[in-house]
Amino acid sequence: MTLTIAATDPGALLERCDVTTVRTLRGGLVYEDRAVAPAGLWTKITDETARDLADTTRTPDSALVELVKPPAPTGALGALVDQLGDPDAVHLGQAHAPADTFITTGNHENGGRRIGLHVDNWDKLPYATKHTGRRRLCLNLGPGTRYLLLGDLDIRAICRTVHEDYAPRYPHTDDLRQFVDDGHLLLCFRLRLEPGEGYIAPTELFPHDGSTEGQPQPSTAAFWLGKWQRGVLPSLV
Template sequence: MEIVRPPALREEDPERLARPLGNDAQYLGQALSKPNMITTTENYQDGRLIGLHLDNWDKLIYGQKPRGRRRLALNLGPGTRYLVVGTLDAQAVCRAVHPEDYMYRYPSTEDYRKHVASGHPIRVYRIRLAPGEGYIAPTEYLLHDGSTEGQEHPSAAAFWLGHWSPGTLPSLI
């Protein structure tokens, strides 16, 4: 996972940012988050917040999960936002929840919920992203969500998927 500050993004062409990152860069769009939200990802079917979750764009089985595309997320502002990310990977959780047949499973958010419900803690970090900053992370492999908790201003974010090598964008850490 990387915390990055990409080149300045012009509002009229957000897809342009990912072009130098490689041919498989896919622009997913933008999301506006209200201020003071503990988590920001909405379930588009019912409008409720999902909370910490795994993405599943690539629909990968257990053994393939680490090979999923990474997500580039860029805070467009005007407010600060946070990345909330878990440290326990999807394969470890899947093995713990499904010890008999984990190799044939698709690790999911539900696996994390079962893992925590059975009394196992998961450590999470909250990482501050000022406007213009972002992250590149394996969001199909690590529990995550956005947050604007404690902020007075809304924050928009733009998202891309791709297979990017570490160091592709200027790193802040």
């Protein structure tokens, strides 16, 4: 399955989306060994790529990326999603990213070293049902701009490529790292999110991370996990 972004205005998507390839980092004090990260040299996507990304005709809601404008919180932040249609949605908390941070997600088990592009595993789903996981809602609380980084292939396709016995497996970030180590091509898209903007994305399915690269201010993001139908929040694109 390839990356699909809900957009009725490909021009608006083109304006806030860049693309590059990926590379593997070799550890140290800041990054995990073999962490997958953007290769740099970001370029604007083409009109054709914007149209391809926006072709959602066969994409199930659970596999769809949406760039959204959530309502401004008026009370407790954790109650923001109460009216979005999933009474079992979970508030995952907040994550702070310093200004000009290449990749943002750290591993608290090894001193906070950055893990790079990864897939979530909140739902602990095997290969056969990995594509049915809950999607994550993110709201950029600011004060700065941040980016959502997304790989263009889903983790099931990646798992099939690196394992002959893929069917009984639980697709994992390690599969992504092996995929890149083996020399397979993965594109990385960067989607800009201003303060007050957000996304709903299948982070259990597609490699992803956050970034504040090149941004002079830090950014804090709030996160929820739930099963939401497409269009539950106004689209930015």
